[in-house]
Amino acid sequence: MFTGIIEDLGIVTKLENENENLHLTMRSKITHELKIDQSISHNGICLTVVDIDDDTYTVTAIKETLDKTNLSQLKTGDLVNIERAMKLGDRLDGHIVQGHVDQTAVCKHIKNTNGSWVFTFEYDKALNNITIEKGSITVNGVSLTVVDSKTHMFSVAIIPYTYEHTNFNIFTEGTVVNLEFDVVGKYIKRLYDINAISS
Structure with a gap:
């Protein structure tokens, strides 16, 4: 974990x-x-x-x-x-990340917003993963908050510290990244899909 x-x-x-x-x-x-x-x-x-x-x-x-x-x-x-891996009893400064990548995504756009950066990623919607506004997403292992959620695209805002201390600073348009979607959201979606099929 x-x-x-x-x-x-x-x-x-x-x-x-x-x-x-x-x-x-x-x-x-x-x-x-x-x-x-x-x-x-x-x-x-x-x-x-x-x-x-x-x-x-x-x-x-x-x-x-x-x-x-x-x-x-x-x-x-x-x-x-x-x-x-986190130690039992440590503060959970990010969110619960399992280290199990769901799929990859491609960086489609990078915007410098005068003090931070907004990165937009596109992923294959056929795998039925979802993001929500203000929900959690893991990109290349980095815990982030979704700021713009679409069917198969989302954006995240990166502060200078994260930019400098992760490999976000070498991303370009076309860079392929790993995504792990929020584990709680995945279970809720799975239960919803099962209920929708059975009803």
């Missing part, structure tokens, strides 16, 4: 394919605090630490994860949003 508050920008130092799996080696300032088997969010994807070597660590993504996220697009030197 995560909160969507990013701890560090990790750097991809090595990508190694093994059968249908991808091993990602990351350099991070928090590596010395990690341990084998620990769950870490990478651009919103929960992955398990399988190896630690000095200031780098390695995680493995399986085909299912690669198919549903932007991990397969990573290159050596890319920046990745990193967050360790």
